[in-house]
Amino acid sequence: MTVRKGEIFGIIGHSGAGKSTLLRCINLLERPSSGTVNVGGVDLTKLTDRQLQKERRKIGMIFQHFNLLSMATVRENIAFPLKLAKLSGTEIKNRVDELLKLVGLEGHGDKYPAQLSGGQKQRVGIARALANNPDVLLCDEATSALDPQTTNAILSLILDINQKLGITVVLITHEMQVIRSICDRVAVIDDGQIVELGDVIDVFLKPQHKVTQDFVDEVSDSAGDLGQLVKARSGRVFRVHFVGELTYEPILYNAVKKTSVQFAILQGTISRMKQTPYGELIVELIGPDAEIGGIIDRLKQDGLNVEELT
Numbered sequence: 001m002t003v004r005k006g007e008i009f010g011i012i013g014h015s016g017a018g019k020s021t022l023l024r025c026i027n028l029l030e031r032p033s034s035g036t037v038n039v040g041g042v043d044l045t046k047l048t049d050r051q052l053q054k055e056r057r058k059i060g061m062i063f064q065h066f067n068l069l070s071m072a073t074v075r076e077n078i079a080f081p082l083k084l085a086k087l088s089g090t091e092i093k094n095r096v097d098e099l100l101k102l103v104g105l106e107g108h109g110d111k112y113p114a115q116l117s118g119g120q121k122q123r124v125g126i127a128r129a130l131a132n133n134p135d136v137l138l139c140d141e142a143t144s145a146l147d148p149q150t151t152n153a154i155l156s157l158i159l160d161i162n163q164k165l166g167i168t169v170v171l172i173t174h175e176m177q178v179i180r181s182i183c184d185r186v187a188v189i190d191d192g193q194i195v196e197l198g199d200v201i202d203v204f205l206k207p208q209h210k211v212t213q214d215f216v217d218e219v220s221d222s223a224g225d226l227g228q229l230v231k232a233r234s235g236r237v238f239r240v241h242f243v244g245e246l247t248y249e250p251i252l253y254n255a256v257k258k259t260s261v262q263f264a265i266l267q268g269t270i271s272r273m274k275q276t277p278y279g280e281l282i283v284e285l286i287g288p289d290a291e292i293g294g295i296i297d298r299l300k301q302d303g304l305n306v307e308e309l310t
């Protein structure tokens with residue numbers, strides 16, 4: 001598996017698939033029994049303990065349950081890795097101030113973790129992980145303990161950090177929604193194997209593996225009684241996918257307008273994968289087969305993904 005510099009790379013799989021194990025191999029918290037782990041051109045498996053300690057400073061990590069020191073204040077939690085890196089008192093104070101601002105926790109520095117909400121605790125975790133200016137941020141189910149609204153706020157913060165600071169992010173999750181909102185590429189892991197890997201948009205729109213399909217169905221509004229819906233209609237039913245700016249074009253109307261074919265939209269969604277808009281329509285076409293064939297060809301020529309469901 002290769003993660004590209006500067007991207008947000010997601011690893012998704014069911015419980016027990018091996019996500020945490022894989023993630024923990026990246027900073028060698030887990031030592032693989034074979035193979036190599038290259039981070040920024042350095043093979044971590046070949047290093048001495050001392051060298052590894054140094055390289056690990058370039059890899060920050062955040063956790064599902066935050067792993068904060070409960071007896072220490074927010075400031076002290078964030079300062080912890082800076083002390084290990086032997087920065088002076090003033091340097092530490094300045095850096096902690098910077099980090100508190102970056103994660104939106106100004107004014108909360110002297111509180112203890114128990115006085116914070118889940119989202120705020122994760123912000124402390126993120127500030128601590130970023131303390132030593134790492135090149136890579138590993139996120140181990142970082143939003144799984146949070147409610148949907150707080151999840152979105154933390155995902156936005158991670159995206160912001162990735163874009164502002166250029167940090168490469170590798171995250172693991174069991175939620176496709178997390179992948180869909182911030183990841184560039186995704187690996188699907190099942191029973192210790194990577195079964196699919198690619199751009200999120202490709203994996204989403206053309207899932208190849210059963211496990212991937214299950215995750216995609218989770219966030220698809222058209223999952224469920226689609227089969228019944230199709231059976232109940234007399235015309236031919238198609239699933240049409242739009243990606244990018246095409247989503248907002250009147251392509252369907254243009255393809256149909258000069259024919260005798262009528263259409264009915266049975267279901268439809270427009271959503272976003274990271275910054276890319278995409279839409280899915282379930283459309284019934286009623287009319288002569290030859291004309292319907294012409295419409296489908298035209299839609300495909302215009303760059304739409306069309307699949308017949310009848």
Ligand SMILES: Nc1ncnc2c1ncn2[C@@H]1O[C@H](COP(=O)(O)OP(=O)(O)OP(=O)(O)O)[C@@H](O)[C@H]1O
Nearest residue numbers: 013014015016017018019020021022172174191192
């Ligand atoms: N490549 C591997 N080779 C051998 N054992 C593995 C491998 N990957 C994972 N395992 C084992 O499988 C079990 C589950 O792995 P892991 O905790 O990484 O899964 P997970 O997907 O993170 O699950 P959860 O979401 O429940 O934490 C562990 O006992 C782990 O040691």
